[in-house]
Amino acid sequence: MSKGIVRHDFEPKIMGFVCKWCTYSGADLAGTSRMDYSPHVRMVRLPCSGRIDPQFVIKAFEQGADGVIISGCHPGDCHYNEGNYYARRRNLAFRNLMEFNGIDIKRLEFSWISAAEAIKFTQIIDKFTNQVRDLGPNEGYRALLDPYASRLVKSSEESAA
């Protein structure tokens, strides 16, 4: 039997929104190359980083994510020529907004990962997972008063049980 992955007291929940041409393919390449990386991220496959709406990120945090990772093609490499340039601007504004709202911006990661950069993909995922693990649960957002919260999101203790 294979070796197990070390369990920590707190394991972050991370959502990923990625471009299918680059990062998703990079993740596939990491898979074909059997590279080990942190298992926390759940990725949503989108056609372009320009399709990643700030609403997705807000909803992911509302849904109980401790961190969100956004990734697209390197500048100049966008399959649609310019989608990632728009993404870059929009996320610059959005990060500032989140920060101003008091959300630790280290919980929101933006990176360029090409389809060939499987190693970079695993490094970024590992690094970000550790970073969010060190930050601890996104208590601020989770503690926001939401009468339906108990029905929508399982708290970390519940899901661990």
Place this chain on the structure above:
Amino acid sequence: MAKIGVFVCQCGNNIARTVDTADVAKDASEQSGVVFVEDYKFMCSAPGQEAFKKAIRDHDLDGCIVSACSPKMHEATFRNAAEAAGLNPFKVEIANIREQCSWVHNDKEIGTAKSKDLTRMMIQRVKYNRPLERYRMTMTKRALILGGGIAGIQAALDLANAGTPVTIVEKEPSLGGNMARLSETFPTLDCSQCILTPKMVEVQNHPLITIRAFAELEKLDGYIGNFKATIRQKAKSVIDKDCTGCGDCWEKCPFTVESEFDMNLIKRKVIYIPFPQAVPTVPVIDRANCPKFLKDKCGICADVCGPDCIDFTQEDEIIEEEFGAVIVATGFELMPNVYKEYGGSSMPQHLIPKKMNKKQRAAQPRSTSGRLPDVINGLEFERLASASGPTGGEIRRPSDGKKPKTVVFIACVGSRDASKGVEYCSKICCMYTAKHTMLYNHSVDDGKAYVFYMDIRAGGKGYEEFINRAQDEGAEYIRGRVSALRKKGDKILVKGADTLQGCAVEIEADMVVLATAMVPQADAIDFAKTLGISYDKHGFYSEQHPKLMPVDSSTGGIYLAGACQGVKDVPETVAQASAAASKVMQLFSKEELMREPEVAIVDKEHCMNCWDCVTVCPYLAISPEEVKDRNGNVVKMVANVNPGLCQGCGLCNTVCRSKSIELQGYTDQQVYAQITAFEGAFV
């Protein structure tokens, strides 16, 4: 209520080893709307697909999840199977639990938890997948070939012989590329030009092939089936249609500069064809060096020209043409000798900034003319050995024209060494170095050839035999690296190591030939951006799949041939060119093009015509449309998407504040469903 089927694939042991597929299936079965689950050994096998189809029919499923490998692998398989079973193919989604789960997480508990989550997210998503229909598109059945080397020539001939009109765009004044520079080819030692020039003539005479020599692609718009190319035909200063190629102009031209074709080993005229068998045989004036353009003096060529076709006022011409497919065959160049120990003089390759403008790049030395004039590279040796070359095929060294009595060949210069050059193996050097030793031994009877090598890589038909023959014919192979080249009188002292004997070696050579690495063209990355295709870190163009789609670029309708995709010898280049041509034929064999329906649609009721979507659309696919009442009065304007132009990037969906435009297949509702199904449980 949705009726969803979930099919969990074990992929033999690939998934089942680290994911408890039965548990994933059980968890899926507990989700609302799921009426059927299956845990199966190989979903993609024929019986697996049959089971998939049967479940759709038996349970009247209206949505399916296949939890298996990456959607890149089998999304099409299962969508087709669903279509055969009467379910709209776009109601099938793949949860990637192999590449992004079982293969990367070595812990069954954790892998299972992640697989459950990924499957659950897809179950929620598929509930909002709409049935979509593919679009039919017309296409322009003409092919554009970029580069007129052997790859471009082969692809053009294959396509034209199959009845497809082809245009070749070549930046140099003649077709031929690097292969025209070669003297003989391994492993048969037949003359390169003798086998290439008949093909060039065939291209020239083919009614379906248009040659645009001395031209460059400026811009490529559009998409598979309907590209629009903007080509700059550089001013030749010669009217092609009148020129007979008689040669009076270049014979009478009194000015000379170094010949690029002959690797700067000899001079050519200022009005010139690169080599005698050039196709087309139309000369061009090198305006940067012609006194007529520099100082308005001379003009002899115009005086001697019989058909009066010299036109000093000619300007670059911009041509716009439509094509259905593009083959990129832009070839390679040799890495410049940047190594001080090998007599090179410029900065090391890895210190040259990747982002240089064209001018800076042009200023980088192309040849090896460093401190030591008799240290040359492989292509320079080819010219020396070529019957049409500067020495008429006699091997004489560049500095004083003497026949070199001792020649040292150094393999792997710059290749297989990430710290000093490129990390890949340049692949063809072992073979051409062996060929060079033979050509040298045939030309200089009492000459002695030494080869410093790291390993001999001769994996090809007849290649190992060829190396043996080179050694039999007198080449002395020394396994080891060269540490320095020093000038000693009129000779070059080669200091190296023989690692088999375990001793230092010093050879006094008359000439040294470096097998420098094959690298992409200097402007390869800029050109990739013009085309919108992806490339690797060296600048070689990336194929869609390294094994199964070796000639498709990352962009539909653009195919790769030859050394622009990676290092190759001539036979491989030709094979890939033919493969690319057959891909184009396959594309053109259909009446119409089927387009994926993942395009944007507008909610006309709520569109508030701010035109943000119109502004951001990279394809100009969105335009304002009038909405009229029953009397024909315009009541408002809304956005309208042309599904033929839309490529499905979804930028419009993101910028629309009222969410009145959405990308089918990736709608907000689908993503929302995925997010809200996210639990992220670790175990």
Place this chain on the structure above:
Amino acid sequence: MIEQIREKARELLESGELDVVIGYAEGSDPTRTTPIFCRKPEDTDKLVLDGRCVNTLPAYLNKRHEYPKKGWKKTGIIGKGCDIRAITQLIAENQLKRDEVYIFGAECEGVVAHPEKWDGSLHEGNCASKCSACDVKIPLDTDFYPGEKPEVDRSGPYMVSAPALATLVKMDDEDRFAFWRDDFDRCFKCYACREVCPHCSCNICITDRTMPSWVDQAAHTKGVFGWHLTRAMHLVGRCTGCGECTRACPVNIQVDLFNQKMKEVIQESFDYKSGYSMEVKPPLITYNTDDQETYIR
């Protein structure tokens, strides 16, 4: 000044060139003014213009509202410099055509921060912070301006942010989060901030959309966070900083602090000022290949 505007407005209404003139009239108590729609020439006598005129009238020009749909071909509007920027922004976003409006402009001394602070005159103690570095006190684009319009240098930063912004930015994340959490706790989602905004022009607001409901409609704090983040994001590079959202808030949440923060970010990062040009595209629907990307790995 207002006399000349009244006169011109009366003239244009009499000649039928304008169907309506939107301006300010005396309000229900001496500290307030109220918007007035002058349909008849004699209505123009009621027009006033001074430091109490805080409302951003261009909100009425927004297509979302009923007013432009009454069949009025040409609307006159009295605008302070900042209001005229809002009009310019509306035109840039295709929500209004330039020839549909006739703009009466006048030099503006600034406006009072809140009507409650009005004591008969405008001074440092009661002037709104947005007015302190305003570079459109002499308005940009007008059809009628009493007297000669002087040239103004508008190259500098164009609005000063509220002092509260600087305090907030200096806080650490947790305190800032707590600040907003406490403020947002009061929000009951009356959407007054949306209704007064001249730039909220959607026929259907994202918060009113279901399938999917990106913004929780319920007024619990989580939904309120989502709403204000969404609102601020939608106004990036479009907000012209009138501050009406904060003034209209019945529970005193300083929602325009978000907009002010984003205004600073946009000006620093993309050198963009909203409401100064009908041609320049707002920053989020355009790009430069060399945009800042220090935050990207």
